[in-house]
Amino acid sequence: MESRLDRRPVTVWWRTVDRWFLAAFLSLMGLGILLSFAASPAVAERIGLDSFHFATRQIVYMIPALAAMLAVSFLTPRQVRRLAIIMLGVSLLMMVAVLYVGVEVKGAHRWVSIFGISIQPSEFLKPAFVIICAWLFAEKARNAAIPGNFLALMLLGLAVGLLVLQPDLGQTILISGTWGVMFFMAGMPWLWIIVILSVAVLGAFGAYFTFDHFAGRIDRFLTGEGDTFQVDMAKDAVISGNWFGVGPGEGTVKRMIPDSHADFVFAVAGEEFGIVMCFLIMALFAFIVLRGLSTALKEHDDFTRYAVSGLVAVFGFQSIINMGVNLQMMPAKGMTLPFISYGGSSLIAVAVSMGMVLALTRKKPERRKQPGIAMLARHALAAE
Numbered sequence: 001m002e003s004r005l006d007r008r009p010v011t012v013w014w015r016t017v018d019r020w021f022l023a024a025f026l027s028l029m030g031l032g033i034l035l036s037f038a039a040s041p042a043v044a045e046r047i048g049l050d051s052f053h054f055a056t057r058q059i060v061y062m063i064p065a066l067a068a069m070l071a072v073s074f075l076t077p078r079q080v081r082r083l084a085i086i087m088l089g090v091s092l093l094m095m096v097a098v099l100y101v102g103v104e105v106k107g108a109h110r111w112v113s114i115f116g117i118s119i120q121p122s123e124f125l126k127p128a129f130v131i132i133c134a135w136l137f138a139e140k141a142r143n144a145a146i147p148g149n150f151l152a153l154m155l156l157g158l159a160v161g162l163l164v165l166q167p168d169l170g171q172t173i174l175i176s177g178t179w180g181v182m183f184f185m186a187g188m189p190w191l192w193i194i195v196i197l198s199v200a201v202l203g204a205f206g207a208y209f210t211f212d213h214f215a216g217r218i219d220r221f222l223t224g225e226g227d228t229f230q231v232d233m234a235k236d237a238v239i240s241g242n243w244f245g246v247g248p249g250e251g252t253v254k255r256m257i258p259d260s261h262a263d264f265v266f267a268v269a270g271e272e273f274g275i276v277m278c279f280l281i282m283a284l285f286a287f288i289v290l291r292g293l294s295t296a297l298k299e300h301d302d303f304t305r306y307a308v309s310g311l312v313a314v315f316g317f318q319s320i321i322n323m324g325v326n327l328q329m330m331p332a333k334g335m336t337l338p339f340i341s342y343g344g345s346s347l348i349a350v351a352v353s354m355g356m357v358l359a360l361t362r363k364k365p366e367r368r369k370q371p372g373i374a375m376l377a378r379h380a381l382a383a384e
Contacts, residue, residue, distance in 0.1 A: 013074055016362040018295070024288050025354050028339035029066065031269075031281065032347075033059060035340055038248060039268035040261035054261050054342050061344040065351035072355025073362075077304060080359050084131035087124055087352075094121035095162040102166075110166050111345075122163060122171050123349035126178075126314055127356055129159055133179060134306035137186040141302045149186070152179070169207055169214050170321065170333040176200065178314040182306045185296075221331035228332075230264060233257045235328045238270030238278065245274035261342045263334050266326040281340070282323065289316035295361050304360050311357050315350070 033055075040054035050056075075083065094112055098121060102109035111118045133152045140148030156179050163172040180188075180196060188196075208215045220228050237253040240246065251271040254260045260268050269277045292312030299305040315338055322337040324330035336346040 009074065013362070016364075017073060017358055018291075018361045020291060021288065021354075021358055021361065024284055024291075025069065025339070025358075028281075028284055029062060031284075032340040033062060035265050035269055036261060036342060038251070038272050039254060039265045040342060042255040043258070043261045057344075058342055058347075061347050065348045068348055069351040069355035069358070072352055073358035075356075075359045077301075077360055080307075080356050081131060081135055081303075084128040084135075084356075087128035088132055091121045091125040091128055092158070092162065094119070095125065095166075099162075099165055110168055118345070120343075120345040122166070122168060123345045124352070125159060126171075126175060127311060127349065127353035129155065129175060130178060130182070130310035130314060130353075131307050131356065133182055134310055135303055137182055137306050138301075138303035141186060149183070152183070167211060169211065170335050174314060174317055174321070174335075177317055178310050181313045182310045185306055185309055186302075217331040217333070230257055230259065231325060231328050231332050234264045234267035234326045237264075237267040238275070238327065241271040241274045243274050243276055245270070245272045245277065248272055259334075262336060263322065263341060264326055265341050266323050266337055270326075278323075281337075285316060285319040285338075288312060292357060292361075308357060308360050311353055311360075315353065 036055040036058040037052070040058070041051040044051055044053040072080070072083070098109050098112050101112065103111040103113055103118060110122060111120050113119075133155060136148035136152040136155070138148070139146045156176065159175055160172050163169075163175070183192070183196075208218060219225070233253055233256050237251065237257065240253050241251075246252075249272070251268060254268045254271055257264050257267065266278065266281065269281060289312045292308050292315075296305045296308040296312075299308070318335055319338055321330060321333055321335050322341070325332055325335070336343050338350045339347065
């Protein structure tokens with residue numbers, strides 16, 4: 001049994017970290033490796049690679065991701081803010097660079113290649129954006145003279161502007177929605193609510209009439225006409241799996257899904273392991289979001305409350321979008337399932353984000369009051 005007097009960093013961390021969060025994150029990481037072996041061989045063989053090329057790379061990515069999550073979880077709230085400032089600055093600079101020297105994929109410039117490694121800066125922007133906005137909202141709540149809300153709005157405008165230029169409308173919606181959740185928790189006035197909702201509606205209409213690919217996805221979702229091959233196959237894969245699946249490696253529909261190892265890995269889980277596995281995955285995501293919000297609401301520190309809420313909100317929104325697309329309940333959008341889909345940038349960025357959650361939700365150290373002189377005197381008199 002560990003002593004409370006043991007002040008070694010690892011011991012203190014283990015005593016204060018939220019082990020339920022930790023267990024849920026590790027469970028999703030394990031499922032990510034398992035489903036990578038189930039979903040990626042068909043994709044690798046189709047493009048002439050070794051059957052376990054993507055699965056092996058997923059394990060390789062998982063090692064630094066796990067290390068990053070654990071390392072960040074040791075930080076104090078102040079250190080989390082400092083890390084976020086650095087990440088935000090680097091991410092914004094890289095997002096500007098992406099527009100000029102980025103790798104073009106399907107008409108979008110979202111990746112930059114550094115020493116042969118493709119990095120998606122917007123993935124690392126998300127946790128940094130949440131932390132800095134949470135800090136600005138908290139500063140406004142602490143001192144009304146500080147223009148925290150205005151600065152957070154300016155930061156949102158900068159991030160959205162860079163994302164639209166790539167273009168990446170999915171991440172734009174994700175970041176905007178998360179910002180709205182934090183601002184709502186910070187006491188958003190009704191006038192702001194009306195203005196923001198109006199801008200969101202106008203932005204959606206503007207995107208529909210400006211970006212052909214966005215309009216095409218909305219039209220295909222509403223009418224069912226056009227190229228809906230991937231989402232149709234994803235839905236068929238889940239249906240063919242029934243409750244308990246066809247068995248590991250026995251899926252056939254997954255072989256026809258081009259992105260089965262990335263955006264449609266949830267469908268592979270449904271085909272090979274059944275709807276029961278889908279429910280398990282959804283339950284893990286729901287647990288993380290609900291526990292995060294519950295923990296945040298109990299916090300007295302405004303920054304911690306807003307930051308934890310924002311981090312689990314972006315985590316939850318992203319998982320809902322991915323699973324909704326797989327089940328043909330939302331328009332198609334290339335968005336990964338956190339911790340499970342294949343992808344180095346996404347995996348490491350999510351790990352850093354959840355490391356921040358672990359750091360911010362750690363139990364505060366107990367401060368035992370030392371007996372004062374007056375108290376010692378009273379005890380001495382009572383003893384006489």
